[in-house]
Amino acid sequence: MLTIEEIRAACARSEPIQFGDPAFAQFKMPLRETFYPLGFPLQIETNSEEVLNSAAASWQGFFQLFDTRPIRxxxxxxKGRSSGCPPTPVSRVQQYIASNVADSENFSVxxxxxxxxxxxxxxxxxxxxxxxxxxxxxxxxLCILATSYATAIHAACVEHEGCGILLCGDSGAGKSSLSYACARAxxxxxTDDASYLVNNRTDRLVVGNCNQxxxxxxxxxxxxELTGEEIVQRAQIGKPSIELNIQPLRSISVSFTSHINCVVYINRHNVKCQELVxxxxxxxxxSMQQVLFSMPATMKVQKTMIDHLLDDGALELRYTDLNWAIERLSQLAERGC
Known part of the structure; x- marks a missing residue:
């Protein structure tokens, strides 16, 4: 900040006043590109080519599906003071503001x-x-999408004979394995884990990331085929996992969208009898509402979308044998759920 005397002296000499920018309010971000995560337009402005390259890696293969106001x-x-990877961010939400803070130099609002x-x-x-x-x-x-245009459902999604099925369950329930096994069949x-029910529609349209x-x-x-694949920690600090790129697998049919006919909760634990009940x-x-957070008007829409999704109820697939589970789901799909 300039002192009053510094400003007075500059004015007396008819010199231009050069203001500081301690809050980076005038920070230059000359690079701009549009991406389409889950088919929704998103515009990124930045001063870093690596940011754009990383965004392209995240959303490669997606194209515009919805004509919504672009997310900005x-x-x-x-430069920063540290050369190491920052810690895991801490997220907080109040009303229509969300923060995601790793440290004083790495955060989002x-x-x-x-x-x-x-x-x-x-x-x-x-x-x-x-x-x-x-x-x-x-x-x-995804935070903005799930509080503006879609309702996030913790579920895998697969489709057979025109019948879309959501495979729901807690983390570790087997959603990824069953959805991929269905795809192989x-x-x-x-998608294997996160399905997004598009708001303000009556056709139960879900979008997901079929790329991985x-x-x-x-x-x-x-x-x-997973043997020999690298086991990585998601974001360098998450649980060990195998990340499979679906795109090169020509034997797998993929789609970014599906119209949902059935909601199925999967259960592989303490199963005495394999059955669909x-x-x-x-x-x-x-279970679906507990992950929601948004503005009151949007939350009302999302709860209505979940109610409509469950108009025909839900089913529980109890199984121990993966092939049996696929066959039972196939029977369900073939009769239109």
């Missing part, structure tokens, strides 16, 4: 009401591409 994300990259996010990162954070993509680029985009693969599947290392016992609708409803 500004990503400023500074999201305004749901404006569809806008500002991200500040150091060069060291950006150098760790997995960290950048998972904790900041992808999480920011000729089903259409949509993520498995726990134990999945190598089920799928021989009714699942309590209120339990399904609350």
């Amino acid at each position: 994300v500004r990503v400023g990259v500074t 999201v305004d749901f009401s404006q569809g806008f996010a500002c991200i500040w990162l150091t060069e060291a954070a950006v150098a760790h591409r997995g960290y950048l993509r998972y904790f900041f680029l992808e999480s920011t985009a 000729g089903w259409t693969y949509v 599947a993520r498995f726990r290392p134990s999945a190598m016992e089920l799928f021989s 009714e699942f309590p609708t209120n339990v399904a409803r609350y």
Whole structure:
């Protein structure tokens, strides 16, 4: 900040006043590109080519499916004081503002009401591409999508004979393994873990990331093609997993979207008899609602979307044998759920 005397002296000499910018309010972000995560337009402005390259890696293969107001994300990259990867961010939400803070130099702020996010990162954070993509680029985009245009459902999604099925369950329930096994058996693969029900529609349209599947290392016992694949930690600090790129697998049919006919909760634990039975609708409803956060008007829409999704109830697939599960789901799909 200039002192009054410094400003007075500059004016007396008819010199231009050069203001400082301690809050980086005038920080230059000359690079701009549009991406389409899950088919929704998103514009990134930044001063870093690596940020754009990382965004391209996250959303390659996606194209525009929805004509919505573009999400706007500004990503400023500074030199920073540390050369190491920052810690895991801590997220907080109040009303229409979300924060995601790793430390004083690496954080993001999201305004749901404006569809806008500002991200500040150091060069060291950006150098760790997995960290950048998972904790900041992808999480920011999905956060705005899930509070503006879609309802996030913790479920895999596959389709057979025109029948879309959501495979729901807790983490570790086997959603990735069952959805991929279905795809290997000729089903259409949509997503293995996160499905997004598009708001304000009556056709139960779900979008997902059909470009990849993520498995726990134990999945190598089920799928021989995973043998030899690298076991990585998501974002360098997550649980060990195998990340499979679906795109090169020509034997797998994929789609970014599906119209949902059935909601199926999967259960592989303490199963005495393999069977497909009714699942309590209120339990399904609350399990889906518990992950929601948004502005009140959007939350009302999302709860209505979940109610409509569950109009025909939900089912529970109890199984121990993967092939039996695929066959039973095929019977369900062939009769139109």
